Amino acid sequence: xxxxxxxxxxxxxxxxxxxxxxxxxxxxxxxxxxxxxxxxxxxxxxxxxxxxxxxxxxxxxxxx
Numbered sequence: 001x002x003x004x005x006x007x008x009x010x011x012x013x014x015x016x017x018x019x020x021x022x023x024x025x026x027x028x029x030x031x032x033x034x035x036x037x038x039x040x041x042x043x044x045x046x047x048x049x050x051x052x053x054x055x056x057x058x059x060x061x062x063x064x
Contacts, residue, residue: 008051012047012048012051015047016040016043016044016047019043020035020036020039020040020043023035023039
């Protein structure tokens with residue numbers, strides 16, 4: 001499977017959505033506004049950083 005930009009963004013959004021849905025359905029006592037205002041943005045930023053690092057590592061591996 002070849003991942004282009006639209007597929008990558010779709011999978012990225014799906015992973016964030018699944019994580020958010022999982023947190024909202026768990027009875028752990030975290031408020032919904034806390035999840036949406038603090039946890040989801042931090043998941044998105046961390047995921048974006050890891051995506052960039054993974055792409056750069058893949059480029060490195062492909063050239064060596």
